[in-house]
Amino acid sequence: MLSSGEGTRSGDAAFADALRKVCAQLAQQIVADGEGATVVAAISVTGAASQDEAKAVARRIATSPLVKTALFGKDANWGRVLAAAGSAPYNGGYAQLDPNLVTLCYNGTKVLDQGAPQGIEPDVSGSECAIDLDLGLGHGEAQYLTTDLSYDYVRINADYRS
DSSP states (O other), X not given: OOOTTHHHHHHHHHHHHHHHHHHHHHHXXXXXXXXXXXXXXXXXXXEESSHHHHHHHHHHHHXXXXXXXXXXXXXXXXXXXXXXXXXXXXXXXXXOOOTTTXXXXXXXXXXXXXXXXXXXXXXXXXXXXXXEEEOSSSSEEEEEEEEOOOHHHHHHHHSOOO
16 A cells, blocks of 8 residues: 555656656557658757747658658658758747757767768668757757658548548
C-alpha cells in the first residue's frame, strides 16, 4: 500500500511518462497512416529565441511542400529546410534565424555545423527521417511530425470531388 508522499509522486510520474509514450506512438501511427504517405519525418527545432518561435519554425518546415517533396525524393535538401525555417511567420514578421549559427542534422548526420556545410550526404532512404535543426539563438524548442508529399497523395486527392 502506498503512503501519501514520495511513492505517490513517483507513481504519478511513472504513469505520466508511460501515457506520454503511448500518445507519442499513437501520433506516429496516425501520421504514418496519412493518404499516400511513404515517409514519416520527425522535425525537431532547438535553440530558438523562444518557445513560440521554435513552434513556428517547426510547423513551417513540416508543412513546406518543397521539404515534403524532398522527403519523397529521398533527398536531404538542407536548402529547402533552411528556406522554410527562414520564412516561418512569427508576430507579423518572421522567426529569427542567423545562418551562421544554424546546425542541421538528418538522421543524426550533421550536414551543417554553425552554418558551415559538412560535405556529407546523409542516408535518408528509409521510411522515417529525423530532421534536427538547432538555431543557436536561445532555449526554445518544438517538435512536429509530418509526412512526405507523394504521387499517391496527389492522385488520391485529385480523384474525387467534394
